[in-house]
Structure formats: structure tokens, C-alpha cells
Amino acid sequence: MCYVTSKRPLNRACHRSRTAVIAAGTVLGLGLSAASLAAEPVRPDLTPKLQGLLKKEMIQIELAMHEIYSAIIQGRHAVVAEKGQAIHDSFILAQSLTDEDRQDLKAAVPPEFLQMDGYLHELSASLAEAGQSRDTARQVALYAHMTESCVACHSAYVTDRFEGLQDAEIPAGWGRAPAEQESGQGD
Numbered sequence: 326m327c328y329v330t331s332k333r334p335l336n337r338a339c340h341r342s343r344t345a346v347i348a349a350g351t352v353l354g355l356g357l358s359a360a361s362l363a364a365e366p367v368r369p370d371l372t373p374k375l376q377g378l379l380k381k382e383m384i385q386i387e388l389a390m391h392e393i394y395s396a397i398i399q400g401r402h403a404v405v406a407e408k409g410q411a412i413h414d415s416f417i418l419a420q421s422l423t424d425e426d427r428q429d430l431k432a433a434v435p436p437e438f439l440q441m442d443g444y445l446h447e448l449s450a451s452l453a454e455a456g457q458s459r460d461t462a463r464q465v466a467l468y469a470h471m472t473e474s475c476v477a478c479h480s481a482y483v484t485d486r487f488e489g490l491q492d493a494e495i496p497a498g499w500g501r502a503p504a505e506q507e508s509g510q511g512d
């Protein structure tokens with residue numbers, strides 16, 4: 326399943342990315358994800374406004390992640406819930422973009438970028454729920470998946486800034502919803 330704000334080209338994109346993963350696995354015999362094989366840095370293609378917004382969002386997300394870590398290991402469930410929700414709400418695609426910005430973004434980045442983006446969005450909502458239900462084990466698991474999604478996206482699309490992630494071997498499942506990996510079905 327694909328979780329993205331846009332409905333149009335995604336089904337096709339899911340199948341394509343799955344095919345690419347299979348091709349990478351069978352033809353090359355390498356444990357690399359499709360993203361790490363095909364991806365290009367996205368920043369040069371973003372409008373200055375989008376670049377500015379994205380950067381600001383990223384800094385806020387990282388801050389929230391630090392606070393969440395601290396809250397999880399100290400059992401401050403309300404903070405986990407609040408900050409998980411804050412990541413969800415402050416999310417770049419969910420807010421602060423005009424329709425035109427949205428179109429610009431979709432034109433600039435590949436569908437896989439938007440899928441990863443959508444999955445992080447979903448994980449942060451689940452984390453907020455795990456905070457509300459005081460479920461520490463689930464908080465820890467979701468935090469790990471969120472971290473995987475940061476690394477997966479950065480190692481695929483932001484290597485112009487994060488050179489240390491350029492050669493990172495990222496498991497193909499990182500940053501992708503489980504349903505997407507197993508079935509490759511669209512919604």
C-alpha cells in the first residue's frame with residue numbers, strides 16, 4: 326500500500342519500485358535497495374521556498390526526536406504523545422504548503438521520496454497513540470522504525486549533504502511500510 330498525499334501516479338510507482346527491488350536482487354545479487362541504486366539528491370530540484378520549508382521542518386523533527394527519546398526512556402508518556410503528534414502535524418506535506426507548492430514538490434521529487442515521507446508521517450501518528458496508551462515497548466519499536474526512515478531517505482536523497490551515508494548499505498525495508506514490501510499492492 327502507498328501512503329501519500331497524492332493519489333494519482335502512486336499505484337504505478339509502487340509497482341515500479343517493487344520491480345526495481347526485484348531486479349536489483351536477482352540481476353546484481355546485491356542487498357541494496359532500489360532507492361540507493363537509483364536515487365539522486367532532491368535538493369537541487371526544489372524551489373527555494375520548498376528548500377527553506379523542508380530544512381526548517383527537518384530541524385524541528387530532529388529536535389522532537391531528541392525529546393521523544395528522552396521521554397521514552399523515562400516513561401513520560403504524555404510527552405511521547407505530544408511530540409509524536411507534533412511531528413505528525415508539523416509535517417511538510419500536511420501543512421504550510423500552498424497548492425502550488427505541493428505541485429512543485431511532486432514535480433521535483435520521485436514518488437519513492439513521497440512514499441517515505443508518507444510512511445514517516447504514519448509512524449509518528451502511531452507513536453502518538455503508543456504514548457497515549459502508555460505502551461513503552463511499542464514506543465521503542467516505533468522510534469526505531471522512525472530512525473530507519475530518516476536514514477533511508479537521507480541515504481537515498483540527501484547524500485549531497487550527508488556524504489557519510491552515501492555508501493551506507495541500507496536494508497531494503499527501511500523507510501517503507503510493511504504492506505508495500507510484501508504485496509506491492511496499491512490502495
Ligand code: HEC
Pocket residue numbers: 367368376377379380383384386387390438439441442445471472474475476478479482483486
Ligand atoms: C522523505 C525524506 C526524508 C525523511 C523521511 C527524513 N528526512 Fe531529514 N532531510 C530530508 C531532506 C531532503 C533534507 C535536506 C534539506 C535541506 O537541507 O535542504 C533533510 C535534512 C535533514 C536535517 C538537516 C537540517 C539542516 O539543514 O540542518 C536533519 C537534522 C534531518 N533531516 C532530520 C531528520 C530526521 C530526524 C528524520 C526522521 C525522524 C528525517 N530527517 C527524515 C529528507 C528527509
